[in-house]
Amino acid sequence: MGFSTDAIHAGQTPDKATNAVIPPIYMTYTYAQEEFGGNQEYHYGRSQNMTRNILEQNIAVLEDGKYALAFSSGVAAIHSLTGILKSGDHVIVSDNVYGGTYRLFDKSLSQFGITFSWIDFDDLLSVEKAITLQTKILFIETPTNPLLNLIDINRVSELAHKHNLLCVVDNTFMTPFFQKPLNLGADVVIHSSTKYLNGHSDVIGGLVVMNDKVVFDKIKFVQNSIGAIPSPFDCWLVLRSIKTLAVRMKQHNKNALQIAKILSSNKNIKKIIYPGLETHPQHELAKEQMTGFGGIITIELNDFEKTKSFLNKLKIFTLAESLGGVESLVNHSATMTHASLSNEGRLKIGITDSLIRISVGIEDVEDLIQDLNQALK
Amino acid sequence: MSEEKKNNKFDETKYSMDTRIIYGKNISTKWDYSHHVTAPISSSTTFRLDSVERGAHGFERFANTKVFGEETPIFIYDRLGEPNKDLLEENLAYVENGEMAVTFATGMGAISAALGICVGAGDEIIAHHTLYGCTISLLNNWYPRYNINVKYIDLTNADNLIGALTDKTKVVYFESPANPNLDIIDIKKIVKIISDFNSSRDEEHQVLSILDNTFSTPFCQRPIEFGVDFVVHSLTKGIGGFGTDMGGAVIGKRKYKDILLLYRKDFGAVLSPKSAWAILTYGLPTLSLRTRNQIQSAKKIANYLNVHPAIEFVNYPGLSNYKYYEVAKKQMVDFNGEFSPGTLIYFVLKGKNPAASKENGSKFMDYIADKAYTMNLAVSLGHTRTLIEHPASMTHSVVPPEKLNERGIDAGGVRLAIGLENVDDIIKDLDEALKIIL
Numbered sequence: 001m002g003f004s005t006d007a008i009h010a011g012q013t014p015d016k017a018t019n020a021v022i023p024p025i026y027m028t029y030t031y032a033q034e035e036f037g038g039n040q041e042y043h044y045g046r047s048q049n050m051t052r053n054i055l056e057q058n059i060a061v062l063e064d065g066k067y068a069l070a071f072s073s074g075v076a077a078i079h080s081l082t083g084i085l086k087s088g089d090h091v092i093v094s095d096n097v098y099g100g101t102y103r104l105f106d107k108s109l110s111q112f113g114i115t116f117s118w119i120d121f122d123d124l125l126s127v128e129k130a131i132t133l134q135t136k137i138l139f140i141e142t143p144t145n146p147l148l149n150l151i152d153i154n155r156v157s158e159l160a161h162k163h164n165l166l167c168v169v170d171n172t173f174m175t176p177f178f179q180k181p182l183n184l185g186a187d188v189v190i191h192s193s194t195k196y197l198n199g200h201s202d203v204i205g206g207l208v209v210m211n212d213k214v215v216f217d218k219i220k221f222v223q224n225s226i227g228a229i230p231s232p233f234d235c236w237l238v239l240r241s242i243k244t245l246a247v248r249m250k251q252h253n254k255n256a257l258q259i260a261k262i263l264s265s266n267k268n269i270k271k272i273i274y275p276g277l278e279t280h281p282q283h284e285l286a287k288e289q290m291t292g293f294g295g296i297i298t299i300e301l302n303d304f305e306k307t308k309s310f311l312n313k314l315k316i317f318t319l320a321e322s323l324g325g326v327e328s329l330v331n332h333s334a335t336m337t338h339a340s341l342s343n344e345g346r347l348k349i350g351i352t353d354s355l356i357r358i359s360v361g362i363e364d365v366e367d368l369i370q371d372l373n374q375a376l377k
Numbered sequence: 378m379s380e381e382k383k384n385n386k387f388d389e390t391k392y393s394m395d396t397r398i399i400y401g402k403n404i405s406t407k408w409d410y411s412h413h414v415t416a417p418i419s420s421s422t423t424f425r426l427d428s429v430e431r432g433a434h435g436f437e438r439f440a441n442t443k444v445f446g447e448e449t450p451i452f453i454y455d456r457l458g459e460p461n462k463d464l465l466e467e468n469l470a471y472v473e474n475g476e477m478a479v480t481f482a483t484g485m486g487a488i489s490a491a492l493g494i495c496v497g498a499g500d501e502i503i504a505h506h507t508l509y510g511c512t513i514s515l516l517n518n519w520y521p522r523y524n525i526n527v528k529y530i531d532l533t534n535a536d537n538l539i540g541a542l543t544d545k546t547k548v549v550y551f552e553s554p555a556n557p558n559l560d561i562i563d564i565k566k567i568v569k570i571i572s573d574f575n576s577s578r579d580e581e582h583q584v585l586s587i588l589d590n591t592f593s594t595p596f597c598q599r600p601i602e603f604g605v606d607f608v609v610h611s612l613t614k615g616i617g618g619f620g621t622d623m624g625g626a627v628i629g630k631r632k633y634k635d636i637l638l639l640y641r642k643d644f645g646a647v648l649s650p651k652s653a654w655a656i657l658t659y660g661l662p663t664l665s666l667r668t669r670n671q672i673q674s675a676k677k678i679a680n681y682l683n684v685h686p687a688i689e690f691v692n693y694p695g696l697s698n699y700k701y702y703e704v705a706k707k708q709m710v711d712f713n714g715e716f717s718p719g720t721l722i723y724f725v726l727k728g729k730n731p732a733a734s735k736e737n738g739s740k741f742m743d744y745i746a747d748k749a750y751t752m753n754l755a756v757s758l759g760h761t762r763t764l765i766e767h768p769a770s771m772t773h774s775v776v777p778p779e780k781l782n783e784r785g786i787d788a789g790g791v792r793l794a795i796g797l798e799n800v801d802d803i804i805k806d807l808d809e810a811l812k813i814i815l
């Protein structure tokens with residue numbers, strides 16, 4: 001089936017009891033047991049919920065995976081990887097991931113004896129060098145947040161499998177509409193469904209998709225024992241949003257490409273990063289592993305004063321954390337999404353005080369261009 | 378689960394209504410949501426029809442209970458009927474002791490439907506002169522367009538009805554307690570007079586009674602047990618109970634269900650399934666608990682106000698010096714037969730003349746709006762929060778000042794709808810506000 005067809009139908013056969021075309025929001029958290037010791041699928045809402053299961057089946061199909069699990073946030077989804085880790089294990093992480101991922105790994109999971117190495121995945125030789133007997137996972141984002149470096153999923157997966165490791169890809173920026181990591185060899189896909197999948201800035205959620213039953217069982221165990229599950233209502237909202245994912249992503253992509261091209265010639269911008277621009281060093285890789293370039297553009301202005309003034313002058317773009325909503329947002333990475341990194345850590349990977357991440361919404365692009373131009377003056 | 382339960386042959390009537398209000402009929406034919414302890418929120422506007430034949434059968438069965446009885450429905454489209462609304466309707470009919478209920482988007486949706494199926498051009502409605510402002514607006518601003526005449530009389534003296542009934546009369550419409558002044562109308566007497574009048578009239582020309590039971594809720598009063606034909610409700614109030622969802626219902630005899638469903642389908646005031654779910658899940662099951670608590674508080678507050686020097690008079694059905702106390706005691710009883718005088722209080726502040734009394738009322742309510750913690754100056758009632766309002770300028774603003782008197786409304790009247798706060802806290806706030814009047 002085509003992507004949009006699956007987005008609308010996968011997992012969502014009409015409700016058996018009533019023939020309702022749209023699945024109900026199954027609110028109950030407890031289920032009457034038919035008999036003592038019976039073998040009933042549904043017992044308790046933390047373990048199983050029908051609306052949540054529909055969302056899980058849906059995203060599994062969209063990512064070309066066999067299994068999926070839903071969580072109460074993207075970070076909770078990443079945290080579920082602890083199901084395949086134990087004290088003493090080692091994880092290699094691409095060096096400019098989302099600040100929340102960094103905080104979870106560096107500040108929380110490290111407390112439990114799991115160690116992390118932060119490596120630039122442009123250089124796969126140094127990644128391979130960092131692999132030890134304890135290494136279990138290669139964790140990457142592509143494009144990275146906020147610098148939009150691309151990582152070759154195919155090659156990282158090959159490297160992972162050569163050493164018997166799992167390749168985990170955070171696919172939040174691209175969504176399965178533009179990139180399907182499992183088809184490129186990855187073992188696990190992570191999503192913050194808060195972003196493009198939900199797309200309307202009103203739900204916090206996370207998803208994990210995979211093909212391997214053993215991995216699924218381990219992550220499912222974490223879902224049930226930690227209990228970071230999304231509410232049935234939130235699952236229903238995400239399901240509703242995924243139905244328009246294809247049309248939204250096409251528009252995000254179209255708007256972002258047009259804006260990136262126009263900003264490229266603006267002399268007030270020191271640097272513009274967008275995988276869809278031929279000037280992006282990995283433009284060819286982008287065309288290979290993605291079917292679009294997404295809605296995120298990162299720009300660097302000449303200095304911090306100009307950056308502040310730009311952010312304050314914007315009228316349509318809202319200064320706010322998050323991305324992927326229908327409305328355009330701008331984010332000052334150094335003080336907002338990546339504030340959990342140290343100053344040196346930030347500068348080392350290129351997150352300067354003048355760096356701005358733009359999440360291009362699906363408004364009329366002429367209005368967005370006009371707003372950016374007036375704020376850049 | 379026993380076979381009796383599965384087949385819906387389980388006899389639940391041996392349990393008290395406090396219990397039954399939570400379970401309803403326990404197993405619904407409307408939606409077998411199998412093992413879910415709490416109903417799912419139905420969220421689909423349309424329903425798959427397995428074949429054209431089944432589709433045709435669904436449409437044939439819709440609003441055709443005369444032929445098809447109460448079979449498990451074939452759901453087609455939300456406006457015609459859908460699981461959450463149907464579940465709520467079953468339980469509403471159940472607690473009001475009616476044979477059926479049909480829900481609507483709002484209380485006014487329900488009131489206009491109940492009246493709409495009973496009257497046509499050339500007909501006449503007799504109504505008690507004190508009614509909710511928007512009901513007055515419906516009757517006065519819209520019905521004359523359809524050549525439907527409305528005659529207002531004082532039904533607190535039931536005998537007034539005897540001379541008022543004519544060949545054209547189709548409906549006697551009233552509230553008891555009435556909004557906002559809490560007039561009590563003797564339901565049994567009204568029903569008796571109508572029934573005597575009907576005995577000489579053929580089936581086509583029977584006069585029907587409609588009672589808006591919103592102020593009482595079925596916890597305090599079940600008018601169908603006294604012979605009233607239709608009970609209407611704003612579910613937004615005590616039944617919904619939390620101030621989160623609008624809704625309405627018409628409850629009555631089975632034979633009117635089909636035409637009410639047709640009316641709802643064609644006029645479209647359909648209750649949102651999400652609101653139906655909230656009322657079904659939170660509202661009804663806690664009705665007894667909330668109302669019992671609110672009545673306890675209302676009694677204490679009414680007694681407090683009753684002797685307060687700044688207050689001219691208090692209308693509360695539970696006060697033994699209230700002129701309708703005896704009637705109220707007879708007909709306002711809970712499921713166990715306890716006197717349940719409701720959760721609303723109406724009172725008027727002292728003043729040299731009506732204008733001064735109104736001025737005092739405004740000062741008092743503005744003080745509360747400004748300073749009180751336990752009360753909100755807001756319309757509506759039956760909320761978790763105590764709500765206070767000024768009928769003459771809010772809920773009953775449709776009544777011009779010079780006509781307030783003939784509607785039994787005082788220019789300075791205050792309507793107080795008791796919430797779930799600690800009663801002494803409410804009295805503390807009232808006491809402070811009343812001090813500024815003295």
